[in-house]
Amino acid sequence: MKGWLSAVGQGGLCLIVATMFFALCVPTGAQQTKKLPRIGILLAGSFTTSQSSTDAFRRGLTDLGYVEGKDIVIEYRFAEGKEQRLPTLAAELVRLGVDIIVVGGGSASSAAKDVTKTIPIVMATASDPVRSGLVTSLARPGGNITGFTLIGPDLSGKRLEVLKEMIPGLVRVAVLVYRNNPATDLMLKETETAAVSLGLQLQTSEVRASREGQDALESAFAAAKKNHSEAINILSSAFFNDRRKEIGNLAVKTRLPTMYPYSSFTEAGGLISYGPNLLDLYRRAAVYVDKILKGAKPANLPVEQPTKFELVINLKAAKQIGLTIPPNVLARADRVIK
Numbered sequence: 001m002k003g004w005l006s007a008v009g010q011g012g013l014c015l016i017v018a019t020m021f022f023a024l025c026v027p028t029g030a031q032q033t034k035k036l037p038r039i040g041i042l043l044a045g046s047f048t049t050s051q052s053s054t055d056a057f058r059r060g061l062t063d064l065g066y067v068e069g070k071d072i073v074i075e076y077r078f079a080e081g082k083e084q085r086l087p088t089l090a091a092e093l094v095r096l097g098v099d100i101i102v103v104g105g106g107s108a109s110s111a112a113k114d115v116t117k118t119i120p121i122v123m124a125t126a127s128d129p130v131r132s133g134l135v136t137s138l139a140r141p142g143g144n145i146t147g148f149t150l151i152g153p154d155l156s157g158k159r160l161e162v163l164k165e166m167i168p169g170l171v172r173v174a175v176l177v178y179r180n181n182p183a184t185d186l187m188l189k190e191t192e193t194a195a196v197s198l199g200l201q202l203q204t205s206e207v208r209a210s211r212e213g214q215d216a217l218e219s220a221f222a223a224a225k226k227n228h229s230e231a232i233n234i235l236s237s238a239f240f241n242d243r244r245k246e247i248g249n250l251a252v253k254t255r256l257p258t259m260y261p262y263s264s265f266t267e268a269g270g271l272i273s274y275g276p277n278l279l280d281l282y283r284r285a286a287v288y289v290d291k292i293l294k295g296a297k298p299a300n301l302p303v304e305q306p307t308k309f310e311l312v313i314n315l316k317a318a319k320q321i322g323l324t325i326p327p328n329v330l331a332r333a334d335r336v337i338k
Contacts, residue, residue, distance in 0.1 A: 037293050038073045040093035040101040042108045044238035046080045052264070053104060056279040057124065060286025079108075081242040083180060086111035094119060100289055103147075104282075105238040106183050109134050113145060120298045123147030124285040125278060127183030127236055129303055138303040146298040147288060148281045149305055150236060156187065157194035159259050159274050162311065163231050164198055166272065166329050167257055170231060172201045174224035174256075178237035179208045187235045203227050207239070217243060221250040229256065236261040236275070244268040248317065255321045263312040266337060271317040276306035310334040 041057070043050045054076065058068060066072045075096055077089035090111040093101055100120045103109045106128070112121045113134060127150045129135045136142035138149065164170045175191055177184050188204065195202045205220040224232055232251065234240055240247060241264060248269035251258040260266060260273040288301060314337040318325050330336065 036071065036073045037100075038075060038096065038098045039289060040075045040077065040096065040098035041103075042077050042079075042086065042090055042093060042101055042112055043104045044079045044081065044083050044086060044108050045104075045242040047076070047078050049081075049242050049244070049264075050078060050104070052279060053124070053282045056282040057102065057286055060283035061289070063283075064286060064290045066290075081239065083107045083239065087114060090115045100292055102285055102289065106132055106134070106181060107238060109145065113143075117144055119144065120292045121145040121147075122285050122288045122292070122298070123149070123303070124282045125150050125276075127151060127181065128186045131186055132183060135303055138305070140299070141301065141303055142299050144298050146301040146303055147285060149303055150276055150281075151305060154194075155261075155275060155309075156190040157197070159233060159261075160191065160194050160198055160200060162272065162274055162329065162332075163233065163257070163259050164200065166323075166325060167231055168326075170200065172203060172227070172229045172231075174203045174205050174220075174227065174229035174232045175235060176205050176207065176220055176224075176232055176240070177235045178239040179206045180239070181235075181237045184235065184237075191233065191235070203229055217246055217250055221254045221256065224256060225254045232256050232258040234258060234260050234265070241265070244270065252317070252320045257321065257323055263310055263335070266312040266314045266317070269317055270314060271321070271323070272311070272313050274311045275309065277308040277310055280308045281306060312337065 041054060061072065068074055075093060075098055077093060079085040079089060086108055094115050098119065100122060101112045102122045102124055103112050104124045106126050109123050109126050121144055123129060123145065124147060126134060129149055130137060134145050163173065177188055192202055205223050207216045207220055244265045245268045251271065258271050260270045261275040262278050263273050266273045291301060292298065311333050312335045313325060313330065313333045
């Protein structure tokens, strides 16, 4: 032993000990500094109004085996209903170095696209990504954006059709639109085409960014009442979704039967909704995140259309405005809120 120590020498012994110590420490250090995939979520609404959507996305990740904080990190950014904040919030996510940005709605999608051409963007929901210039086509998006569109087969026509069945003799329908939504023109055009085939007269009432808030909504409902509208059809918008309780209260106040685009409105007290199941789309967005993390390119992942649609009726809201829902309409409902 003494001979071996003499042969090695004091300096050599120190080198051996240091090397052994380093070898023992490297695995632990590497594990502690392991970089977890970082996902940014950008939504126009508030934390409260968006919670069911973010919960659905996290459930989708859980179903795929991800554990938040262990396998993946999520950075949340909410515009709190103020869409003008979206570009700043999108830029924050880029500065954080997120690996993927998940967005909800056309405005959030546009804001994310404007700040990065390289970070993959997954649209959980977007009304018309092709005409909005977000993707080249649904089949081959072509850039760093893919995901899911809210456009489904004849949605506008089915909403007006249900309204007409629910209100015998219906003629005049006010259409409430949020002008700052990139897909508003397409949705309005489809609604106008459907109205002609159903023999309905539409009266468009616009809400613009310069008049955001309760006053703008009150003015829109007051105008519908003044123009003798017999019902209101709300077009899809994150702006309206974030104010669904206020809209439901105004519908009760003016006693105007109102059709909504998603069940989140009827769950918040609205009368009736027909549209895609948004929670299903957020859950499916997690599947696209998983594919991208495993090497798939957004340009090669087709933008998918919704597959689940639901008609939801709130009987409590119907009672509040003195409306009796015909049995044939109730029979078509996927869900009835009592």
